[in-house]
Amino acid sequence: MTTCQSICLALAAWTCATPVFAQSSPDGLTPAQLAARAKARDVPEIPFESAPDVLKLPPNIYLGEGIGVATNSKGHIFVYTRAQATRLFEFDAKGVYLREIGEGLYGLVFAHMVRVDPQDNIWVVDEGSNMVIKFNPQGRVMMVLGRRPEPFDGPPPLTPPTAEPYEFGRPTDVAWDPAGNIFISDGYGNSRVVKYDKNGRFVKAVGSRGSEPGQMNLPHTIAADAKGNIYVGDRSNSRIQVFDSDLNLKTIYDKVGAPWAVCITPGPHQYLYSSNSYPDNNNSQLAAVTGEIYKMELDGTIVGKFGHAGKKLGEFSTVHEIDCRNENELLISEITAWRVQKLTLHPRRPQ
Amino acid sequence: MRMPLQLTVAALAFAACLPAQTAPEIAYDSIPDLLKTPDRMQLGEAAGVATDSKGNIFVYTRTGGGNATIGGSRIFTHGGSRLYEFDRTGKFVREIGEGVYGFLFAQSVRVDAADNIWVVDRGSNMVIEFSPQGRMLMTLGRKPESVVMSAAGGRGQSNGAGVPGDNFNRPTDVVFDAAGNIFVSDGYTNARIAKFDRNGRFLKSWGTRGTGQGQFDMPLSLAIDAKANLYVADRGNRRIQVFDNEGAFQKEIANIGAPWAICISPGAHQFLYSSNSNDPTNLDNGEIYRMELDGKVLGRFGSAGKLPKQFGTVNQIDCRDPNTLLVGEVLNWRVQKIVLKP
Numbered sequence: 148m149t150t151c152q153s154i155c156l157a158l159a160a161w162t163c164a165t166p167v168f169a170q171s172s173p174d175g176l177t178p179a180q181l182a183a184r185a186k187a188r189d190v191p192e193i194p195f196e197s198a199p200d201v202l203k204l205p206p207n208i209y210l211g212e213g214i215g216v217a218t219n220s221k222g223h224i225f226v227y228t229r230a231q232a233t234r235l236f237e238f239d240a241k242g243v244y245l246r247e248i249g250e251g252l253y254g255l256v257f258a259h260m261v262r263v264d265p266q267d268n269i270w271v272v273d274e275g276s277n278m279v280i281k282f283n284p285q286g287r288v289m290m291v292l293g294r295r296p297e298p299f300d301g302p303p304p305l306t307p308p309t310a311e312p313y314e315f316g317r318p319t320d321v322a323w324d325p326a327g328n329i330f331i332s333d334g335y336g337n338s339r340v341v342k343y344d345k346n347g348r349f350v351k352a353v354g355s356r357g358s359e360p361g362q363m364n365l366p367h368t369i370a371a372d373a374k375g376n377i378y379v380g381d382r383s384n385s386r387i388q389v390f391d392s393d394l395n396l397k398t399i400y401d402k403v404g405a406p407w408a409v410c411i412t413p414g415p416h417q418y419l420y421s422s423n424s425y426p427d428n429n430n431s432q433l434a435a436v437t438g439e440i441y442k443m444e445l446d447g448t449i450v451g452k453f454g455h456a457g458k459k460l461g462e463f464s465t466v467h468e469i470d471c472r473n474e475n476e477l478l479i480s481e482i483t484a485w486r487v488q489k490l491t492l493h494p495r496r497p498q
Numbered sequence: 499m500r501m502p503l504q505l506t507v508a509a510l511a512f513a514a515c516l517p518a519q520t521a522p523e524i525a526y527d528s529i530p531d532l533l534k535t536p537d538r539m540q541l542g543e544a545a546g547v548a549t550d551s552k553g554n555i556f557v558y559t560r561t562g563g564g565n566a567t568i569g570g571s572r573i574f575t576h577g578g579s580r581l582y583e584f585d586r587t588g589k590f591v592r593e594i595g596e597g598v599y600g601f602l603f604a605q606s607v608r609v610d611a612a613d614n615i616w617v618v619d620r621g622s623n624m625v626i627e628f629s630p631q632g633r634m635l636m637t638l639g640r641k642p643e644s645v646v647m648s649a650a651g652g653r654g655q656s657n658g659a660g661v662p663g664d665n666f667n668r669p670t671d672v673v674f675d676a677a678g679n680i681f682v683s684d685g686y687t688n689a690r691i692a693k694f695d696r697n698g699r700f701l702k703s704w705g706t707r708g709t710g711q712g713q714f715d716m717p718l719s720l721a722i723d724a725k726a727n728l729y730v731a732d733r734g735n736r737r738i739q740v741f742d743n744e745g746a747f748q749k750e751i752a753n754i755g756a757p758w759a760i761c762i763s764p765g766a767h768q769f770l771y772s773s774n775s776n777d778p779t780n781l782d783n784g785e786i787y788r789m790e791l792d793g794k795v796l797g798r799f800g801s802a803g804k805l806p807k808q809f810g811t812v813n814q815i816d817c818r819d820p821n822t823l824l825v826g827e828v829l830n831w832r833v834q835k836i837v838l839k840p
Binding site for chain 2: 232246248249250251252253254255256286287288290291294295297298299311312313314346347348349
């Protein structure tokens with residue numbers, strides 16, 4: 148056997164031993180990577196930087212999983228975090244610690260999201276107590292929705308819970324239309340969006356578990372635009388479903404990966420941000436194809452994207468909530484990095 | 499003429515099954531922001547509310563902070579409920595029983611004629627008496643060493659009268675007669691009334707699960723009149739049963755929905771109040787009835803909802819003043835002061 152023949156045989160053997168998908172899948176990605184990667188291609192990058200040390204924590208206060216972050220009209224920052232107990236902290240616009248809200252409260256069990264409404268009331272969504280709690284700007288409880296299950300009711304049933312008007316199954320997020328109606332994405336257990344009037348009285352609910360239009364597979368985040376349209380991050384279906392204020396399905400955006408966190412900017416020209424977050428199971432395979440945040444027009448047109456998975460400042464470790472009260476100065480909270488980052492975007496002006 | 503008579507009887511029987519929808523509405527106001535708690539002591543589910551002879555207000559509430567200690571193969575539960583005292587204007591005075599072993603899942607608080615404060619805890623299966631100074635005087639029942647949260651029991655599974663003594667199974671309320679005898683409704687899992695003397699010695703208990711006279715389906719709230727008759731809110735059977743002091747059935751009152759919380763006002767002319775509270779899974783019903791002790795409905799007020807003047811699953815009523823009630827709400831995490839204008 149000549150040297151040349153040996154090399155040829157070795158090459159053939161190597162080729163045969165190489166997994167088939169590496170040859171047949173686009174860009175050399177595994178099926179899991181392909182499923183997690185956003186469909187959008189050739190999206191322009193938006194330059195940005197992340198400011199260090201955004202939140203100044205007192206010596207004995209720590210953030211846990213950075214689950215929720217939101218600002219009020221004065222720029223104060225609210226962080227809903229999983230510590231040994233779930234806690235809600237308030238910081239001023241410069242990140243100086245002000246106080247804790249709702250310490251020891253019955254409904255704070257396992258943090259999920261925090262949002263601030265137009266009147267600066269602070270709302271937390273707790274997936275452990277199955278409750279949504281409204282605090283006034285002074286930090287006092289004004290209204291509660293849902294009810295924490297009593298400890299004696301036994302373990303939750305194996306079958307999906309029945310979707311009761313006033314009970315949630317691990318709810319995820321809350322939004323309001325201009326009339327003050329309350330929309331709650333519900334959630335890990337149920338697969339629906341529930342609408343209440345501003346006084347907390349049930350109006351209607353839509354959605355069931357599935358992948359058909361109008362069905363949901365983990366509605367994880369929700370936002371409303373100035374016309375009262377409701378944007379639902381249907382995370383495990385990797386799409387954003389848009390409903391009108393009466394919860395009729397209008398359109399679906401499915402090019403931006405799995406929407407873990409969505410938000411809509413205020414002002415005359417509103418933008419929609421959505422994070423295709425790096426999954427919180429730390430699957431390192433997926434780090435290469437997830438982690439970026441998309442900026443969109445409300446009609447779904449992608450304007451740009453920024454960021455990628457990672458642990459360094461300016462990299463994203465499972466973004467869980469985005470505050471975009473300021474279009475080019477975002478706050479993001481991350482699950483696996485236990486932190487909040489402030490991002491300053493530098494979008495290129497349209498030519 | 500037989501048919502019309504039968505029809506009339508049928509119509510009367512049918513009407514008796516319906517809540518007293520036609521009862522006159524009683525005008526009322528709600529005092530907003532009654533209780534001023536420190537920020538760190540906001541109320542959770544306001545399961546219990548009561549006043550003492552000076553008008554001080556006691557609230558037994560379900561709070562956060564409940565925890566489980568993992569020890570060996572058993573899980574021990576602690577905390578999760580707190581007892582607060584306010585003065586008559588709603589100013590916060592103090593916490594009572596902070597860290598006490600039996601505070602797990604608040605159900606009821608009552609104040610006896612000597613101003614001792616009694617709490618009923620549905621999680622630890624205990625009734626605990628505190629002096630007016632807030633020191634522990636007596637306990638009834640015993641907290642299970644390790645609480646099995648996922649017991650197959652759940653709500654209302656047991657069908658007997660329970661252990662004939664002071665081991666309770668999800669007890670719900672406590673009241674006292676003029677001689678100091680103690681009555682405990684027991685409760686969510688047992689279906690009986692237990693009677694103890696003033697020193698906590700077990701005297702008797704009566705009742706089994708069922709729908710007959712002297713049977714119960716979730717006896718949830720108790721009241722006692724000046725003649726020492728005992729009124730039991732038999733919620734699942736949608737009636738109030740009245741017994742004499744020895745447990746002999748006297749009568750039932752059955753046109754006021756499902757009684758979640760009852761109370762009887764003091765004084766020469768006593769009134770009976772009963773709340774047809776909304777189940778926490780809906781915002782239906784919610785009205786409170788005002789009655790004579792014989793069950794005659796004098797009027798009704800309120801409905802379920804989350805706004806002031808509305809009620810979110812009223813779990814206890816204080817009616818020391820018959821026209822100024824305090825109501826503790828499970829669903830709305832608050833106590834309202836209701837001023838009636840009958």
